[in-house]
Amino acid sequence: xxxxxxxxxxxxxxxxxxxxxxxxxxxxxxxxxxxxxxxxxxxxxxxxxxxxxxxxxxxxxxxxxxxxxxxxxxxxxxxxxxxxxxxxxxxxxxxxxxxxxxxxxxxxxxxxxxxxxxxxxxxxxxxxxxxxxxxxxxxxxxxxxxxxxxxxxxxxxxxxxxxxxxxxxxxxxxxxxxxxxxxxxxxxxxxxxxxxxxxxxxxxxxxxxxxxxxxxxxxxxxxxxxxxxxxxxxxxxxxxxxxxxxxxxxxxxxxxxxxxxxxxxxxxxxxxxxxxxxxxxxxxxxxxxxxxxxxxxxxxxxxxxxxxxxxxxxxxxxxxxxxxxxxxxxxxxxxxxxxxxxxxxxxxxxxxxxxxxxxxxxxxxxxxxxxxxxxxxxxxxxxxxxxxxxxxxxxxxxxxxxxxxxxxxx
Amino acid sequence: xxxxxxxxxxxxxxxxxxxxxxxxxxxxxxxxxxxxxxxxxxxxxxxxxxxxxxxxxxxxxxxxxxxxxxxxxxxxxxxxxxxxxxxxxxxxxxxxxxxxxxxxxxxxxxxxxxxxxxxxxxxxxxxxxxxxxxxxxxxxxxxxxxxxxxxxxxxxxxxxxxxxxxxxxxxxxxxxxxxxxxxxxxxxxxxxxxxxxxxxxxxxxxxxxxxxxxxxxxxxxxxxxxxxxxxxxxxxxxxxxxxxxxxxxxxxxxxxxxxxxxxxxxxxxxxxxxxxxxxxxxxxxxxxxxxxxxxxxxxxxxxxxxxxxxxxxxxxxxxxxxxxxxxxxxxxxxxxxxxxxxxxxxxxxxxxxxxxxxxxxxxxx
Numbered sequence: 001x002x003x004x005x006x007x008x009x010x011x012x013x014x015x016x017x018x019x020x021x022x023x024x025x026x027x028x029x030x031x032x033x034x035x036x037x038x039x040x041x042x043x044x045x046x047x048x049x050x051x052x053x054x055x056x057x058x059x060x061x062x063x064x065x066x067x068x069x070x071x072x073x074x075x076x077x078x079x080x081x082x083x084x085x086x087x088x089x090x091x092x093x094x095x096x097x098x099x100x101x102x103x104x105x106x107x108x109x110x111x112x113x114x115x116x117x118x119x120x121x122x123x124x125x126x127x128x129x130x131x132x133x134x135x136x137x138x139x140x141x142x143x144x145x146x147x148x149x150x151x152x153x154x155x156x157x158x159x160x161x162x163x164x165x166x167x168x169x170x171x172x173x174x175x176x177x178x179x180x181x182x183x184x185x186x187x188x189x190x191x192x193x194x195x196x197x198x199x200x201x202x203x204x205x206x207x208x209x210x211x212x213x214x215x216x217x218x219x220x221x222x223x224x225x226x227x228x229x230x231x232x233x234x235x236x237x238x239x240x241x242x243x244x245x246x247x248x249x250x251x252x253x254x255x256x257x258x259x260x261x262x263x264x265x266x267x268x269x270x271x272x273x274x275x276x277x278x279x280x281x282x283x284x285x286x287x288x289x290x291x292x293x294x295x296x297x298x299x300x301x302x303x304x305x306x307x308x309x310x311x312x313x314x315x316x317x318x319x320x321x322x323x324x325x326x327x328x329x330x331x332x333x334x335x336x337x338x339x340x341x342x343x344x345x346x347x348x349x350x351x352x353x354x355x356x357x358x359x360x361x362x363x364x365x366x367x368x369x370x371x372x373x374x375x376x377x378x379x380x381x382x383x384x385x386x387x388x389x390x391x392x393x394x395x396x397x398x399x400x401x402x403x404x405x406x407x408x409x410x
Numbered sequence: 411x412x413x414x415x416x417x418x419x420x421x422x423x424x425x426x427x428x429x430x431x432x433x434x435x436x437x438x439x440x441x442x443x444x445x446x447x448x449x450x451x452x453x454x455x456x457x458x459x460x461x462x463x464x465x466x467x468x469x470x471x472x473x474x475x476x477x478x479x480x481x482x483x484x485x486x487x488x489x490x491x492x493x494x495x496x497x498x499x500x501x502x503x504x505x506x507x508x509x510x511x512x513x514x515x516x517x518x519x520x521x522x523x524x525x526x527x528x529x530x531x532x533x534x535x536x537x538x539x540x541x542x543x544x545x546x547x548x549x550x551x552x553x554x555x556x557x558x559x560x561x562x563x564x565x566x567x568x569x570x571x572x573x574x575x576x577x578x579x580x581x582x583x584x585x586x587x588x589x590x591x592x593x594x595x596x597x598x599x600x601x602x603x604x605x606x607x608x609x610x611x612x613x614x615x616x617x618x619x620x621x622x623x624x625x626x627x628x629x630x631x632x633x634x635x636x637x638x639x640x641x642x643x644x645x646x647x648x649x650x651x652x653x654x655x656x657x658x659x660x661x662x663x664x665x666x667x668x669x670x671x672x673x674x675x676x677x678x679x680x681x682x683x684x685x686x687x688x689x690x691x692x693x694x695x696x697x698x699x700x701x702x703x704x705x706x707x708x709x710x711x712x713x714x715x716x717x718x719x720x721x722x723x724x725x726x727x728x729x730x731x732x733x734x735x736x737x738x739x740x741x742x743x744x745x746x747x748x749x750x751x752x753x754x755x756x757x758x759x760x761x762x763x764x765x766x767x768x769x770x771x772x773x774x775x
Contacts, residue, residue: 106431107421113729114686185761226454
């Protein structure tokens with residue numbers, strides 16, 4: 001029987017068109033970013049799922065918190081992309097803002113075009129520390145001047161935040177105690193959509209052509225693997241096979257990831273095997289299609305990778321009607337987000353439910369997380385106002401504190 | 411402060427302005443190609459943090475020689491004509507950090523390289539053309555020849571080959587030096603206060619900033635140095651300027667100050683300001699065969715510019731981007747030269763730096 005799903009719309013943020021960040025906070029509750037990148041002067045609001053009243057709570061407007069008003073004429077603080085990072089010892093949820101929303105009196109924004117324009121250029125990604133115990137902002141700082149932040153990872157033990165900038169794709173190191181940033185240089189042209197740490201405090205991400213990129217604090221150097229992440233050899237060459245989402249399998253050194261390219265691959269990486277880990281290609285997460293047509297990034301997609309309390313991997317992959325490759329009947333939407341369960345031992349995949357959003361397709365999911373009650377949540381990108389999905393886990397597959405050990409990257 | 415009104419996305423001006431903002435950003439005319447620092451498919455790239463390309467020169471047979479900066483200096487040759495298409499790493503220099511110049515001389519190239527003990531001149535042999543880089547090939551590395559320190563303990567600022575190709579003339583922060591390539595002897599010529607690049611003029615004289623207000627002139631043949639030869643025009647000199655470019659056919663020299671003001675120099679005097687780049691500083695520039703001057707300006711994300719002496723105007727060409735060979739944005743350029751057929755060769759001064767080719771728009775007759 002399919003898992004129950006419910007959609008929670010960002011009704012108090014009608015401009016919201018994307019929920020790029022969704023994470024479990026250090027308090028075990030679900031936090032999401034209600035982003036507005038498609039409207040002039042759009043801003044991001046921090047939202048939390050209120051389990052007691054089964055509703056959303058709107059906690060703060062980021063532009064107000066970081067003193068960068070939406071009507072400044074600059075590109076706005078419109079998003080938190082993959083940039084939540086919970087800190088367990090002090091109950092802080094770190095978040096970093098991102099760009100792309102136009103200034104209030106302009107119809108569009110290009111960070112390349114406005115780089116030298118003091119009136120229009122984005123002020124910079126703001127890193128904000130939110131105390132989830134007191135529901136208050138402790139401090140904020142500029143993480144990356146003039147640029148947005150695509151994704152962050154926290155090394156809680158060492159008090160370091162690692163980030164990837166946009167558009168220049170620089171690797172940024174931030175020392176929380178010293179509030180000091182260091183720009184470590186450029187990776188490439190296409191942001192990896194995920195960055196994560198390992199138990200040796202190394203930081204992993206990927207480059208334009210799908211090479212693993214790793215920063216080692218002991219060597220203070222950034223290295224690039226000679227290998228490419230898996231891609232379809234029929235028609236792809238590794239270009240754009242960057243990480244889209246990545247999660248650690250609890251109790252192991254395994255990272256499970258999906259790539260950000262058509263027919264996203266499911267990949268398992270055993271980080272501690274060999275110089276560059278053992279990378280396993282577990283195949284495409286989406287359906288076949290006409291390979292002569294460049295695929296729409298928002299149609300052929302996989303995200304929301306999370307381990308739940310049953311020890312199984314979950315992700316949401318899109319599927320869509322295609323007369324040749326997937327002739328689905330009238331009981332299906334044009335495009336759908338399929339919640340898939342993967343057994344990490346047998347690699348067996350099982351469809352457990354389809355996300356239903358009244359009146360709209362829900363094929364695009366950004367991030368997923370499990371809360372302290374053991375239920376799954378997914379961030380959605382679609383027509384405004386957008387929102388999040390809750391997927392009720394069956395009683396025999398959920399457990400308390402299923403979010404632990406917590407994911408410390410966005 | 412005037413309150414800004416929210417843009418109405420349904421207004422009729424929206425599409426045109428969106429097009430201008432989004433599509434008017436990148437290379438607006440001509441075509442760019444980013445070529446990785448390797449033989450694609452056959453060799454590994456120069457490591458990302460050792461591949462900031464900061465020096466380029468072109469040999470008489472049209473091959474491009476260059477040097478990188480970063481954790482290590484690599485010297486390379488690039489070739490794109492005929493059945494070639496590679497960047498070949500000719501060798502690297504342990505302990506070195508920055509390559510300030512590569513000079514194509516009569517019998518080989520010479521690189522001016524800085525390391526922990528100061529600047530040294532490193533000579534290398536010219537690379538013969540390979541047989542066919544589609545079919546089969548063989549390469550070997552010749553040892554590089556360390557010609558020694560330029561001036562003890564001092565970093566090199568810039569260097570050029572003289573007109574005969576038998577001498578290298580260069581500057582450190584406080585000296586002008588010369589190197590006789592046949593005798594392999596480097597000597598300090600005089601004390602100077604160097605700033606920016608130096609340039610070889612069509613008469614065979616070498617020019618460099620004499621402080622911030624004038625140029626010295628040096629004749630490598632007679633070894634005569636003339637101080638304060640000509641006054642620099644009103645501008646802001648120092649901070650890496652002047653930067654120079656030479657148009658080979660007419661011999662016109664172009665100088666740019668640290669604010670992006672462009673002047674020409676006929677070896678006796680400077681022109682009035684010809685124009686200025688939209689942002690500064692200028693990272694690299696080169697003048698092609700028809701007299702147009704192309705370059706990159708601005709920090710962080712540079713923009714390309716073109717000065718056309720016929721119209722006398724400086725135009726913004728947008729941000730560098732390549733969609734051929736590699737899909738890549740170009741943000742910082744540290745060197746420029748003119749290729750065999752007049753294309754502009756740009757060295758990307760960034761992690762994982764590529765050799766960029768810019769094929770300017772052909773202006774209809």
